[in-house]
Amino acid sequence: MTGTLIETEDRREYKATRRRDLAVDLSMALATILAALAIGFVVMLVTGNDPVEAYGAMLTGPLERSFRVGRWLEDATTLTLLGLSVAIPFRARQISLGAESQLYAGALAAAAVAIFLPLPPVVAVVVPLVASAVAGAGMGLIPGSMKARLGANEIVATLMLNAIVVRVYDYLVNGPLKEPGSSAVHSKSIQQDSALTPLRDWFGIPLGRANVGLLLMVLTAVALWLLITRTPLGYRIRMTGSNPEFAEYGGIRVPRVIEWSFVIGGAVAGLAGAHLVQGVYGRLEPGLAGSLAFEGIVVALLARNNPLVVVVAGLFYSYLRAGGDIMEQQTDVGTEIVVVIQAVIVLLVTAQALPDLLKRRLARKQVAAR
Amino acid sequence: MDRAPARPTGSALQVRGLTYEAPTGQSLQGIDFDVAAGEIVGLAGIEGNGQTELAEILAGLRRPTSGAIRVDGTDTAGLDVAGHRGAGIGYVPEDRLRNGAALDESIADNLVVDRHHRAPLARRGLLRPSAVRDHAEHLIEDYAIRTPDASVPVRALSGGNMQKVIVARELSAQPRLLIASQVTRGVDIGAMRFMYERLVAARDAGAGVLLVSADLTELLALADRLLVIKDGRLVARFDDTSGLTEKRVGLYMLSVERHDPAHIAAGLEEVSAA
Amino acid sequence: MSAVLDVVLSSAFLAAVLRVSTPYLLAAFGGLVAERAGVSNIALEGQMLSAACTGALVAGYSGSVARGALCGVGVATLLGLLLAALRLELGADVIIAGIGLNLLASGGTAYAVFTLLDDKGGTSGLKSGSLPAVPLPGIESIPVLGDALSGQNLVTWLALLTAPVIAWLFYRARFGFHLRAVGEMPDAAASVGIPVRRVQYTGLALSGALAGLAGVFLSMGYVSFFVRDMTAGRGFIALAAVFLGGLRPWGVFLAALGFGTAEALAVQLGTLDVPPQLVSTIPYAMTLVALAVYAWRRTRQTGGEVAAAA
Numbered sequence: 001m002t003g004t005l006i007e008t009e010d011r012r013e014y015k016a017t018r019r020r021d022l023a024v025d026l027s028m029a030l031a032t033i034l035a036a037l038a039i040g041f042v043v044m045l046v047t048g049n050d051p052v053e054a055y056g057a058m059l060t061g062p063l064e065r066s067f068r069v070g071r072w073l074e075d076a077t078t079l080t081l082l083g084l085s086v087a088i089p090f091r092a093r094q095i096s097l098g099a100e101s102q103l104y105a106g107a108l109a110a111a112a113v114a115i116f117l118p119l120p121p122v123v124a125v126v127v128p129l130v131a132s133a134v135a136g137a138g139m140g141l142i143p144g145s146m147k148a149r150l151g152a153n154e155i156v157a158t159l160m161l162n163a164i165v166v167r168v169y170d171y172l173v174n175g176p177l178k179e180p181g182s183s184a185v186h187s188k189s190i191q192q193d194s195a196l197t198p199l200r201d202w203f204g205i206p207l208g209r210a211n212v213g214l215l216l217m218v219l220t221a222v223a224l225w226l227l228i229t230r231t232p233l234g235y236r237i238r239m240t241g242s243n244p245e246f247a248e249y250g251g252i253r254v255p256r257v258i259e260w261s262f263v264i265g266g267a268v269a270g271l272a273g274a275h276l277v278q279g280v281y282g283r284l285e286p287g288l289a290g291s292l293a294f295e296g297i298v299v300a301l302l303a304r305n306n307p308l309v310v311v312v313a314g315l316f317y318s319y320l321r322a323g324g325d326i327m328e329q330q331t332d333v334g335t336e337i338v339v340v341i342q343a344v345i346v347l348l349v350t351a352q353a354l355p356d357l358l359k360r361r362l363a364r365k366q367v368a369a370r
Numbered sequence: 371m372d373r374a375p376a377r378p379t380g381s382a383l384q385v386r387g388l389t390y391e392a393p394t395g396q397s398l399q400g401i402d403f404d405v406a407a408g409e410i411v412g413l414a415g416i417e418g419n420g421q422t423e424l425a426e427i428l429a430g431l432r433r434p435t436s437g438a439i440r441v442d443g444t445d446t447a448g449l450d451v452a453g454h455r456g457a458g459i460g461y462v463p464e465d466r467l468r469n470g471a472a473l474d475e476s477i478a479d480n481l482v483v484d485r486h487h488r489a490p491l492a493r494r495g496l497l498r499p500s501a502v503r504d505h506a507e508h509l510i511e512d513y514a515i516r517t518p519d520a521s522v523p524v525r526a527l528s529g530g531n532m533q534k535v536i537v538a539r540e541l542s543a544q545p546r547l548l549i550a551s552q553v554t555r556g557v558d559i560g561a562m563r564f565m566y567e568r569l570v571a572a573r574d575a576g577a578g579v580l581l582v583s584a585d586l587t588e589l590l591a592l593a594d595r596l597l598v599i600k601d602g603r604l605v606a607r608f609d610d611t612s613g614l615t616e617k618r619v620g621l622y623m624l625s626v627e628r629h630d631p632a633h634i635a636a637g638l639e640e641v642s643a644a
Numbered sequence: 645m646s647a648v649l650d651v652v653l654s655s656a657f658l659a660a661v662l663r664v665s666t667p668y669l670l671a672a673f674g675g676l677v678a679e680r681a682g683v684s685n686i687a688l689e690g691q692m693l694s695a696a697c698t699g700a701l702v703a704g705y706s707g708s709v710a711r712g713a714l715c716g717v718g719v720a721t722l723l724g725l726l727l728a729a730l731r732l733e734l735g736a737d738v739i740i741a742g743i744g745l746n747l748l749a750s751g752g753t754a755y756a757v758f759t760l761l762d763d764k765g766g767t768s769g770l771k772s773g774s775l776p777a778v779p780l781p782g783i784e785s786i787p788v789l790g791d792a793l794s795g796q797n798l799v800t801w802l803a804l805l806t807a808p809v810i811a812w813l814f815y816r817a818r819f820g821f822h823l824r825a826v827g828e829m830p831d832a833a834a835s836v837g838i839p840v841r842r843v844q845y846t847g848l849a850l851s852g853a854l855a856g857l858a859g860v861f862l863s864m865g866y867v868s869f870f871v872r873d874m875t876a877g878r879g880f881i882a883l884a885a886v887f888l889g890g891l892r893p894w895g896v897f898l899a900a901l902g903f904g905t906a907e908a909l910a911v912q913l914g915t916l917d918v919p920p921q922l923v924s925t926i927p928y929a930m931t932l933v934a935l936a937v938y939a940w941r942r943t944r945q946t947g948g949e950v951a952a953a954a
Contacts, residue, residue: 014518047759095739152939155686155739156884160935163877163928171921230497232487238475239483245469249431249461250483251452291750298747301740334758339751346744351734 017363029302033316036344040337054333061326062319070199070208072315072322074280077210077217078272078289079321080314082296084217084224085136085269087305089144089154091228092261093241098143098158099269100293101165102136106270108169109135110277111177111187111284114194124193129216129274136270137263139165144262148255154262162293173284187284196279211279217311220268224307227264237261269293295321298346317342373570376594378406381443382458382547382578383428386641388437390427390602396420398427398602401437402635405547405578410569412593412611413582416623420602421582422464425551428580429461430454438641442546455484460545462536464552464582470536473525477517478506480524481539513538514564530561537565541572548572551582566592586616597634598622607634657912662800663866664911665904667692667858667875669803671882672900673810674854676893678724679886680814681847682827686742687727688855689879690749691720695859697753697767700870701760704772713775713864717856723749724852728845746879754872766871767863774868775799775860799861806854811893823847855879884931888938903927 037055044051062072082099089096110132113119119127143157177187196211228234236257239247248254276288299317303309324338381404388401398420405411415421426432428439430451439446444457463470471480482491482502490501506520515534517527524532533553540548550569554562569592573579583589589596590611598606598619606622606629608614621627671688678685685691695716703712723745730736754764761769778798814820825833826843834840858878863870881903889896906927913923 010518014522043755047755049759146936146939150936150939150943152935153887156880156887156935157932159877159880160884160928160932163881164925164932167921167925167928171919174921175919230499231495232492232497235479235482235486235497239472239479242472242475243469246472246483248451249429249463249469251450251455252483253450253452294743294747297743334755334764336751336755336758339747340755343744343748343751346747347730347736347741350736350740350744351730356735 020363032345032348035348036341039344040341043340044333044337049333050331051333054327054331054337057330058320058323058327058338061330062322067206067208068322068326070206070210072318073199073210073214074208075321076315076318077213078275078280079292079296079299079318080217080311081220081268081272081275082292083299083303083310083314084221084307085265085267085272086297087300087303087307087310088224088228088237088265088268089140089261090300090305091241092237092258093244094144094147094258094261095155096140096143096158096262096265097155097294097297098140098161098262098266099272099296100162100289101158102139102266102269103273103276103289103293104165104169105139106132106136106273107277107284107288108172108273109270110274111190114190114278115188115283118191119193121193124191125196125278128190128194128278129271132270132274132277133267134270136273137267139270140262140264140266141259144259144266147262148258169284169288170286173286177284179283185286186281189283190278194278195282196275198279209280211275213275213279216271216275220271221307221311224264224268228307233257233260269296272296295342298342301346301349373592374574376406376409376573378409378594379576380407381405382407382441383580384438384440384638384641385428386438386638388424388427388439389435390423390432391435392423396423396602398423398434400631401604402638403597403604403607404638405580407442407546407578408573408576409594410573410579410581410592412589412596413580413599414586414589414596414619414623415599417584419599421551421599423602424599425461425464425549425580425582428454428547428549429459429463440641452484455543458546460540460543460548462533462540462548462550462553464555466533466536471524471532474523476506476521477510477515477524477527477535478502478520480535481506481509481542484539484543509535509538509542512542513568528558529556530558533557534561534564537568541568544575545577547578547580549580549582552584553581554583554585554588586619590614590616590619600625600628604634605629657908659796660908660911661901661905662796662804664908665901666797666800666803666861666865667878668882668885668900668903669806669897670799670858670861671855671879672885672889672896673806673893674851674858675883675886676810676889676891676896677823677847677854678851679891680827681823681844681851682830683728683731683844683848684738684742684883685724685727685848685851685855686739686883687723687745687749687879688851688882689875689877690742690746691723691852691855692859692862692875692879693746693749693753693873694723695720695856696863696874697756697859697870699860700767700770700772700863700868701756703864704767704770707773709773709775709864712772713860716860716864717853720856720859721849721852724848724850724855725845727852728848732841732844750873753870757870757872764872766869766874768869768871770869772864772868772870774864774866797861797865799857799865802857803861807893807897814893819843819846855882858882881927881931884935888931888934890938903931906930 041051044054062068082103085099085102086096110128113128113131143154143161146152146157147154173187174185178185179188196213199207199210199214228237236247236252239252240254240257244254277284295317299313300310303313320338320341324335327333328335383405385401385403388398390398396419401424413421423432427434430446430449430453441457441459446454446457449457482505485491486497491498491505503520510517510520513534515531515538517531524535537553553565569579581589581592593611596608596611596614597604600623605625671692675685675688698719699712699716702715703709706712727741727745730741731738757767758764761767763769775798777796778801814824822838822843825838826840830840862874882900885899885903886896889899910923910926
């Protein structure tokens with residue numbers, strides 16, 4: 001009898017702890033963002049700018065006109081896909097920094113199909129998307145296999161691969177794939193049928209280059225969330241990330257799981273490349289991705305590698321980026337301050353001990369209060 | 371520990387001519403022994419004399435250099451860890467914090483590592499969270515694991531409860547051979563007693579148990595037969611543990627005395643290496 | 645082909661190798677010290693960048709090259725300490741913290757340059773001067789080598805000196821012994837009374853300082869201005885050199901020199917009729933192959949099964 005009483009008591013306390021931990025996590029996320037913005041505020045103040053005006057432009061700017069909203073959503077689509085692409089290997093505790101090479105491989109594959117292969121409607125959209133995912137996956141498989149089969153450091157391997165692929169891409173866009181007769185450096189445009197439908201066709205308001213890729217991104221996030229939480233492979237990825245020796249002991253083929261995590265991540269990064277080609281630019285441009293690949297890592301980290309949260313983090317992060325650009329147009333403050341703010345967020349997020357410290361203090365307080 | 375005499379039936383494990391050249395740690399040489407279904411065989415020895423290596427070879431975590439291993443009649447050569455488990459091996463590892471559990475994952479997830487891909491936990495390629503949860507709640511009750519919820523991370527459990535999670539997982543797979551290494555290390559008395567009862571119950575249900583322990587009292591209380599390992603070789607075999615004293619076993623552990631190899635291998639039937 | 649050989653065997657090429665290798669050598673040794681202290685320094689890139697920017701700005705505004713260089717190295721050292729503090733005090737993941745610091749450096753330097761000079765590109769509008777070349781008396785008389793060595797920058801000499809100094813530090817000095825002990829077995833090191841934290845802080849500070857010197861060389865060695873993101877991934881290449889060199893001083897020295905040679909070669913080959921982008925992939929492709937071969941050899945030595953779980 002007393003046993004069950006103690007158990008219900010335990011359970012109630014556990015649930016309270018869970019609720020409190022969730023509250024702490026949420027408020028820590030909010031506090032982190034506010035702290036980073038505050039640091040940005042101080043930096044602007046010290047460097048002789050008007051932070052109030054700057055933040056005003058940055059935080060309200062992206063919503064002021066519908067095409068700015070479109071710009072934000074278009075950026076968020078690519079960024080979130082990149083965040084999702086690293087979240088999966090991160091879940092397996094593989095520090096894959098290879099989203100850049102995977103994105104460019106995906107962009108090249110999508111462009112090759114969308115420019116040169118005549119296909120009937122609908123198929124013309126799908127085939128390049130598939131091609132980009134396959135190319136990205138292949139680009140993920142290289143460092144994935146090197147890590148899983150040989151134990152080669154994945155950080156170094158992915159960084160080297162990035163360096164190689166970026167240069168090859170640059171060569172192709174400047175050379176063989178450059179549009180003949182054009183003075184500017186870019187490829188031929190993709191065929192009309194291969195373009196991802198712009199959102200303005202649906203809503204009838206100007207939304208810039210935002211397109212159905214947004215929907216594709218949300219679907220990808222849901223699919224990856226299901227993969228992680230509801231499939232045996234997802235379970236293996238989680239266990240491998242949590243304790244690889246335990247996974248191996250339990251009969252999980254750890255090398256294979258590691259490879260899969262790279263391949264899945266690569267495919268998603270490849271899709272990000274396809275989104276840029278088929279949805280945003282309509283062709284290959286030099287330096288297509290800019291610094292997005294690395295910022296995808298930040299987004300994944302902010303979201304603690306939870307695919308659904310990555311969408312929220314991606315939207316938030318892109319909002320800051322879009323706001324930063326508007327801020328620079330309207331005030332004297334450089335858009336780089338946004339990168340500084342982002343960096344501060346990363347550093348605060350990775351300072352794990354802070355929320356744990358808080359949780360423990362709260363727990364102690366609650367015990368004392370009894 | 372009260373227990374009925376063992377009623378060994380078929381063979382759970384046959385090890386013949388097992389050698390292992392360890393890159394680091396203790397190598398093994400010419401190991402021959404049997405574990406019958408329905409008996410507990412104790413493996414005594416001062417730690418670091420090859421027990422870890424032997425247990426991990428039997429569990430499929432390391433590959434032997436040569437020799438034959440049969441589990442319930444199945445040759446395990448060339449099988450991976452999952453294959454070893456499929457052949458009927460359960461393993462309670464000596465260092466539960468290292469590879470016995472994923473500490474940051476839930477109890478429920480820790481209980482399914484070897485079976486997450488099979489019905490009823492998974493169907494048509496999808497995990498069934500409700501089945502995983504039911505499975506966990508069932509084992510939590512069965513093994514009296516003290517926790518408010520199956521979603522609690524294993525890290526939050528006491529040593530004894532953590533070990534119960536591992537033992538629950540390994541025994542609920544109904545292994546033909548359970549390798550139990552240092553099962554009661556860092557575990558409170560209540561949990562210790564509980565483990566002993568479970569090991570004997572598993573034996574009586576027909577499992578072979580290889581009990582690896584540094585605790586001679588525990589070995590003498592539980593083992594139906596006893597082997598002693600020293601420097602990677604078996605140096606003694608006692609087919610009757612009644613009347614055996616810790617002091618006497620200790621002499622073998624320290625190499626003061628040793629049995630004739632012929633005695634250790636006596637009566638073992640021939641098993642051809644694959 | 646003979647044109648290539650002529651180029652490669654010339655003393656000008658040798659001089660170029662030393663010049664190009666300098667930042668790799670310094671940053672790689674910075675990475676090595678940190679790695680051996682048990683804290684991977686992914687922030688090498690950011691430390692170099694911050695040092696390069698600070699050096700050029702301080703030198704430009706104060707008119708003193710030495711002050712600029714010192715401040716540059718100082719900032720990078722502080723970033724090293726910050727990384728150590730994030731890791732040791734706040735339990736941060738070193739890799740993520742490193743990425744964060746790189747981001748901070750990239751954004752911070754660009755913001756500073758834009759705010760101060762209203763220029764998005766760099767500090768070319770600011771006269772900042774460069775560190776002196778050091779002619780060694782008598783060295784010109786050595787054939788071929790003399791021409792290559794004479795007139796090398798002060799920092800290049802320092803970079804070449806770093807190898808024996810680090811080797812001595814690691815294997816002969818007390819601090820080096822402590823550092824290696826802390827990196828390999830922190831618990832054991834603590835139990836014999838080695839002040840683990842202090843050793844790690846010192847190691848990370850030294851690591852940052854070396855990366856800083858590499859950065860200062862970039863903006864004040866042969867040019868006298870800072871360009872946005874001018875490190876261009878050198879910090880990461882240096883990190884690759886650390887692993888390729890097998891975490892040993894002379895191995896790292898050779899690996900870094902190898903990267904320098906490959907890059908210098910790529911520049912030389914660029915004058916031939918080969919697309920420069922493709923030529924410039926050579927050092928990275930070589931690294932990738934070397935990484936695979938090195939890992940493969942290590943896997944074979946230790947027996948394949950263990951490596952997968954590590």
